[in-house]
Amino acid sequence: MSDDRSPRKHPVLRVLAIVYVLLVAASWGVRHAPGRKERTTPADMHAVYLRAVSGDRLLTRTVRVAYAEARPPDRPDAPAVILVHGSPGEAEDFRRVMPGLADRYRVIAPDLPGFGASEHDVPDYSFRAHARFVLALMDALHIHDAHVVGFSMGGGVVLSMEDLAPRRVDSITMLSAIGVQEMELLGEYNLNHALHGLQLAGLWTLRELTPQFGVLDDFPLGVPYARNFFDSDQRPLRGILSGYGGPMLVIHGEHDPLVPIAAAREHARLVPQAELVVTTKSHFMVFQEGPVVAATIHGFLDRVEAGTARTRAGADPVRSAAAARPFDPADLPRITGFPWLVVLVLLAAATFVSEDLACIVAGLLVAAHRFGFVPAAAACTAGILIGDLGLFAAGRILGRAAIRRAPLKWMITEAQVRKSSAWFRERGAVVIFVSRFLPGTRLPTYVGAGLLETPFWKFFLWFTLAALAWTPLLVGVSALLGAPFLALFFRFRLLALPAAIVTIVLVLVLVRLVPSLFTHRGRRLLAGGAKRIVRWEFWPPWIFYPPVVLWVLWLGIRHRGLTLFTAANPAIEGGGFIGESKATILRGLSGAGSAVARWRVLPATRSVEERLAAVKRFLDDLHLGLPLVLKPDLGQRGSGVTIARSWDDVVAHLRSTSEDTIAQEFVPGIEFGVFYVRHPDEPIGRIFSITEKTIPSVLGDGKRTLETLILDDPRAVAMASIYLAKNEARLKQVVPAGERVPISELGTHCRGAIFGDGTHLLTPELTAAIDTISRTFDGFFFGRYDVRSDSVAAFQRGEVTVIELNGVTSEATAIYDARNGLFAAYRTLFDQWRLAFEIGAANRDRGVRTLGPLDLARLIARYRATAGERP
Numbered sequence: 001m002s003d004d005r006s007p008r009k010h011p012v013l014r015v016l017a018i019v020y021v022l023l024v025a026a027s028w029g030v031r032h033a034p035g036r037k038e039r040t041t042p043a044d045m046h047a048v049y050l051r052a053v054s055g056d057r058l059l060t061r062t063v064r065v066a067y068a069e070a071r072p073p074d075r076p077d078a079p080a081v082i083l084v085h086g087s088p089g090e091a092e093d094f095r096r097v098m099p100g101l102a103d104r105y106r107v108i109a110p111d112l113p114g115f116g117a118s119e120h121d122v123p124d125y126s127f128r129a130h131a132r133f134v135l136a137l138m139d140a141l142h143i144h145d146a147h148v149v150g151f152s153m154g155g156g157v158v159l160s161m162e163d164l165a166p167r168r169v170d171s172i173t174m175l176s177a178i179g180v181q182e183m184e185l186l187g188e189y190n191l192n193h194a195l196h197g198l199q200l201a202g203l204w205t206l207r208e209l210t211p212q213f214g215v216l217d218d219f220p221l222g223v224p225y226a227r228n229f230f231d232s233d234q235r236p237l238r239g240i241l242s243g244y245g246g247p248m249l250v251i252h253g254e255h256d257p258l259v260p261i262a263a264a265r266e267h268a269r270l271v272p273q274a275e276l277v278v279t280t281k282s283h284f285m286v287f288q289e290g291p292v293v294a295a296t297i298h299g300f301l302d303r304v305e306a307g308t309a310r311t312r313a314g315a316d317p318v319r320s321a322a323a324a325r326p327f328d329p330a331d332l333p334r335i336t337g338f339p340w341l342v343v344l345v346l347l348a349a350a351t352f353v354s355e356d357l358a359c360i361v362a363g364l365l366v367a368a369h370r371f372g373f374v375p376a377a378a379a380c381t382a383g384i385l386i387g388d389l390g391l392f393a394a395g396r397i398l399g400r401a402a403i404r405r406a407p408l409k410w411m412i413t414e415a416q417v418r419k420s421s422a423w424f425r426e427r428g429a430v431v432i433f434v435s436r437f438l439p440g441t442r443l444p445t446y447v448g449a450g451l452l453e454t455p456f457w458k459f460f461l462w463f464t465l466a467a468l469a470w471t472p473l474l475v476g477v478s479a480l481l482g483a484p485f486l487a488l489f490f491r492f493r494l495l496a497l498p499a500a501i502v503t504i505v506l507v508l509v510l511v512r513l514v515p516s517l518f519t520h521r522g523r524r525l526l527a528g529g530a531k532r533i534v535r536w537e538f539w540p541p542w543i544f545y546p547p548v549v550l551w552v553l554w555l556g557i558r559h560r561g562l563t564l565f566t567a568a569n570p571a572i573e574g575g576g577f578i579g580e581s582k583a584t585i586l587r588g589l590s591g592a593g594s595a596v597a598r599w600r601v602l603p604a605t606r607s608v609e610e611r612l613a614a615v616k617r618f619l620d621d622l623h624l625g626l627p628l629v630l631k632p633d634l635g636q637r638g639s640g641v642t643i644a645r646s647w648d649d650v651v652a653h654l655r656s657t658s659e660d661t662i663a664q665e666f667v668p669g670i671e672f673g674v675f676y677v678r679h680p681d682e683p684i685g686r687i688f689s690i691t692e693k694t695i696p697s698v699l700g701d702g703k704r705t706l707e708t709l710i711l712d713d714p715r716a717v718a719m720a721s722i723y724l725a726k727n728e729a730r731l732k733q734v735v736p737a738g739e740r741v742p743i744s745e746l747g748t749h750c751r752g753a754i755f756g757d758g759t760h761l762l763t764p765e766l767t768a769a770i771d772t773i774s775r776t777f778d779g780f781f782f783g784r785y786d787v788r789s790d791s792v793a794a795f796q797r798g799e800v801t802v803i804e805l806n807g808v809t810s811e812a813t814a815i816y817d818a819r820n821g822l823f824a825a826y827r828t829l830f831d832q833w834r835l836a837f838e839i840g841a842a843n844r845d846r847g848v849r850t851l852g853p854l855d856l857a858r859l860i861a862r863y864r865a866t867a868g869e870r871p
Helices: 011-031 127-140 156-162 189-208 223-231 237-245 260-272 290-308 317-324 337-350 353-368 373-404 416-426 432-437 442-451 456-491 493-518 519-532 546-558 582-588 590-595 607-622 647-656 706-712 716-726 764-775 792-796 822-845 853-867
Strands: 047-053 055-068 080-084 106-110 146-152 170-173 249-255 275-279 599-602 626-632 642-644 661-665 670-678 686-694 697-699 738-743 754-755 782-789 802-805
Touching: 047 127, 047 802, 055 127, 080 127, 106 127, 127 156, 146 156, 146 260, 146 290, 156 237, 189 223, 237 260, 249 260, 249 290, 260 275, 260 317, 317 416, 337 353, 337 373, 353 373, 353 706, 373 456, 416 546, 456 716, 493 519, 519 706, 582 590, 582 599, 582 661, 582 802, 590 764, 590 802, 607 647, 607 661, 626 647, 642 647, 647 764, 670 764, 670 792, 670 822, 686 764, 686 822, 697 706, 706 716, 764 792, 782 792, 782 822
Parallel strands: 080 106, 080 146, 146 170, 170 249, 249 275
Antiparallel strands: 047 055, 055 106, 599 661, 626 642, 626 661, 670 686, 670 782, 686 754, 697 738, 782 802
């Protein structure tokens, strides 16, 4: 399909981008102009300057704090009451409460730093920092001790005041207040902290990266509000409540949408002397029922002042016993109100990252009785439908260009989309439904449906039916499997995290494995996965190489040069560690004449047409025909190599690459890997290792397709993903009986070639031939040749043609012989790296420069930047 529909950059977009940047810059200039009007203190409020707080430290700079005050005119010694607002909030929140207390008490209502008329730019917005500000305000107003009232977030402030200065707190009133961590939002600090971080990032971006010219700077739900929650830590509040011994009043609404009534009940349980008043109002009773709230607080304060309010020492023994019991997570209430809506949105959004994991988390919430099954499944379904529509739209609108761009290029490949598109053409719309149940097929299938211009309503019907069938099933299974695990770690809370991980992994494994068991392909791919685990030759580098890395570090310390190996081959950049130029190496071997396959560089600076013309001249000049080898000048492990068997292959390869390319004659015959080593003090080198390379193939039986033959092959199934992708175009073809079909072309292990130990093929003639070739390359001492010969006998006679030479990071690939054990492989590699350092040390003594770590990092970065652009 043509890519003509891919969007092209338009000058208008550039103009809009420039205008946007200029507007943001102008907005920033207006907002931070020196003469901009500062925030003033209202006429009915007062202000003091207090030292700024950061954590538990007092800073030298000051912060202006505004506060409102009301007191009985005839009682200069009236007891003080501090009213602490929530977030977002200000002293004005208590406008209808203050008059009802001021007849007997001196009432102070500050605007906490970051809010209201107080200074907004402060280092620390946490409620612990706010507690220090309130205590400092009491000092400034010559108030030694006070009754404190915390509304909403203010509950954390007043509890922190009690923790910091218990002798200055006469009583605590928790008014619709937060407290224990378990009752806040998702109930877990790290999850809540991440959520608050996302909120802060969004609000900061809105404030700083939009041309708002100060309009949003004083918005209540702004950055200070987000910082308040992000900077705070509710985890210590449970301990403060458990240790508080003075009088406490807890006022809470039965239908509070922000702080559940269960939080108030837990606070009253932890503080057995607390008076619990439950109203029929919501979180905002302080606005709706100000006089009633004031009367309730007034009565409590009067009892405290009269000495009749209970303290922990005089609490009911039954309640004291209940307070001593540890918190039981099984008592957690269902998430309700605003947190309920937050969880719905998070579950839907999480499906954009991992649909299965989001459904599993939803199931665990259901199993823990924190969330209902229907809303949990509905949220995941909604997120999946939105994501699937996005994939379909990406394929429809952007074409194949969509899968070459982030984020789709991180998740699917063009090969997967091609395969899904072929599957879609063959099976029809039912594929959309089936792909929902087959791991790894959803993304490419939905993008492919868009590419093939499937009618929208047809696609919508099938993927909606699939989502409605799959999502509730997965959420339900997760809930059923999660319930016993949750019950177990509710009893043994120290095991909570491991048990949660085990539960998630178990459900993921079931989700991925069970559907595969119903097809022959799925079962064979599972068998191949098991082989990759059991057989070390298929292990990924991050598992296999750590011991080698540690050995190289030790050698570096021992030889006083961590990068000493880069001096092993002075003629090759970095010794051939990474990203070395193949053209430079082949030029170095030019003295070997016909022993090296002929080649030509196709510079990336030339147009595709010019490079195609250069290929034609190369073939004509040397009287060569196709096939032709095309490979990147900077390449590793067969990356980007094409064996072009037709002119269309040549065109396709050159159109797909933007880097220097080498065109090299195709040398038929048997391929071998020959590892050569020569110490600079030795006149003759030696062959360290020989690898026999076998191109894998399968034998047809006239019944099975090529795909089935690959999957049924005992070894090929372990690398099925590589072989299936390589032979994609002919997988459904039935192979005639007796016909042997090669399933790979490159002599590279990671690309599917089979390696065997060829040490028994070593002869003096072969050693002499390789040494002669090597001596023509001045400055080469250590590396592996890839050579081809007409036969094994010709190879032993030294009749070889070099197709490639790799430097210091080339391996003695005979280690990948299936007969070799893991420890034998490590012994060979350790010996190989020992020789590299010894040769590097000898060359260093002769004045060869060793690359430093920064130079090596530059080579790695250059190679990664180049390799990252390869198709």
